[in-house]
Amino acid sequence: MSLLDKLLILSLLTVVLALFMGNRKMAGWSVTVVYAGQLVALWMMSGLGYGEISEIRSAVELTIWQYRLHWQFDALSWFFAFITVAAAMLASWFSAGGWAQAYREQGGSIRLFNVALALNVLGMLVLLASGELLSLFIGWELVSWATFMLLALGSMRYAMHYLVYAIVGAVVILAAMLMTYVQVGSLEFNQVAEAAAGLDNTSIWWIGGLFVIGFGIKMALLPFHLWQTKAYAATPGPGAAFLGAISSRMGLFAIVLILVKLIGISRLLEMPISFTFLSARDLLAWVAVFTIIFPTLTALRQHDARRLLAWHGIGQGGYMLLGIVVADDLGSAGGLMHVFNHATYQAVLFMSVTAVVYRTGTSDLNKLGGLFTRMPLSFLAMLIGIIGLAGLPPMNGFVSKWLVYRSLIIDGSPMLFLGTVIGTLGTILSVYKLIHNTFLGQLRLEHETVEEAPLSMVLPMMLLSAVIFTTGFFPGLVLGWVASVQAAVGLPVLAYHAGGIDSANGGLDMIWVVSVLLAGFAIATLIFFSGGRSRRVHQLDNYAGGHFLTADTRYQYSDNFYPGLMHLIGPWYRSSFKRMEQGLVSMLDFLSMLASGWHRHGHPSFYLLTLVVVVLFTVVM
């Protein structure tokens, strides 16, 4: 029995424990402890993450019709698994105290929530441990259904929406697997990788294309992204934090596995698209860039904090895919590191928003404001989170985005670079809207008595904030794991040090960057405190064209944010993707109507006769 088996058994135990503990007060805490145990088990496998061991195999093997199913962990799996379990532990910790009580009082079932979360983790671990394509598919289905369970706790309607997409994705993946099996005769990774070099371009187009579509649906690549926002936003807060942090990245994991490990990005370059100058890799890069731009700009329009974040979750996935598709040492490191970074800040942002919802009962950005004085720690968490999300120093998001930008410049793709910059601009604008409308500005009368979220919610947020800052200060902590992942999947390996990277064309040393930044803050602090005595004034002691303000006057606007920008880009929001989806649905409706007409109003005797004639004909011939 290897460590991997122990981890999976522990994960299974978590599910059982969550079932057994039910709605008890200690349910969340006990589950959190077991997640911590899983994390310890993963840490014992950290040799994978540091490139000391290449793989850990599971002792369990199944043989069905001479087909051998087996499971194993390598650096790539370990990297994703570590993020998954850490995210689950913090989400569970966050949910265990006051939140669980409030959820129970609102009629929610903590048992269902805990079980759904634990099942998600189990499914993801099984998926990450898959040793060939069939076990990958099994893990994939486990994850899909577990995600459905968690989403259904929020809104059944949006969960069903997701399910339709997930089933389509699964069918597409199955088709791709069948094609692979027909072409290669095996589903083992190394055999597929060997055979892929000998396959013609058409087969690779079909197999790779179908796989990318199938896994891209989970990752919410354009144009398959419509299911994600509403579903994630409606999920109970800690669940949304977990899903937003890592769930969609399973799609990325599978895409890395297929495109990088099995097919190879360099192969994509040899696959031109007729009548254009583009190759398959460029196509994928552009899909990634549009996945950055459109959802990020859509996030600008949201007035619900959770939807705003969920749209960003889609957009940030584009950076990861883009970095990996560029496939040099900087880009792929940036893409992979962004998985970690995104998990940290997306979780903390969802947690902060959930804390606000817990205290005020709303996540509507038009109904909040001025909460900084009431929830300063949640504000701090959100501040650190949005700096990470916007990709500014000194937080970790800066490092991964810098790596992606750098690789695009070195790669000679100025237009792709421009796309990412537009995406970043949209990100900065919308996260400012998020923190401004929630924590800054005028405090509402009804929020006068609001308090900071309980310690059980604040501590995970603070912990994550510390991680965001630390891995921004010493990116080498994460880049070490990333370099092993690169080595494991056959990408060029990044040369890194504790502060960042050395490169002939200009490296990055975050220790310097952050130190200079902090020194600037120190100077500003000195100037501030060496000046005269300052005095706090009340918010209503404010200038409003000489008017006297009262507490019931709204003098700070939050609705219709960025009207100037919206005037410019507003006409571009045409819901084209929604219309496309509706078109597909009505086409399907029409076809099924035809089929049902054929089935109901046809003549069974005629069919039977035809069938008999055909059979007789076959036999006679």
Added chain:
Amino acid sequence: MKRKDISIPVEQPKRSNPLANVFDELMDFCRSRSMFMLHYCTGCGAIELPPAMTSRFDMERLGIQPMVTPRQADILLITGYVSIKTLKRVIMTYEQMASPKYVVGICSCTVNGGMYWQSYATAKVLKDYLPVDIYIAGCMPRPEAVIEGLRELMSDIKQGKANSWQRYYKNYDYYLGNQQKLFGDNWQTPTDIIAEARHYNLISEQTEGKHTAVLQQHQKPLEAFEARLKHQQGQAREQ
């Protein structure tokens, strides 16, 4: 256009550190060279400001620039007659400005009521309600005169003479009394001047008196929001 010396002598505390005055002089010099101006355009004098600010006379070469909010502004420019209704806003705006702050009254109306002397609705003499640093007389003064007046203010600041803002704290009772005469005893602005005077250590015997006693009978002080974790019931604003 000469400044009338109406100032009540202000005692400067003796400093033991000889370098302290050097620093103060440096600060005064810098202050005089960089001023944000909030122009409260009340009357006809406002029309003289655009040419004074823009390329023809170009106030900005003196380091004077318009500012949109009182919190960041140094100069409050009153450009004409102040009706009683306007005066309330002017006082409130003045109190919101951060010290050191300077008031410039432009046009005769701010000096003595000017052509609105007989109006029942205007406040005649601005310095009864706010400590004025510089008057620029004229009906209306030309941009040259405005610039000249502002240069006068600059030299006053450089010499450390323009500290009328301290008078507002030290003689608050006098100013409040005049304000109450116009607006009635219910008059109150959001800013708590007495608390501020205490905070900045600018309190004197004339800060509080019978007029401030009237104010304190009905005053509801606004307590600032502090960042805090627990909400304490019954604290702060509800009292």
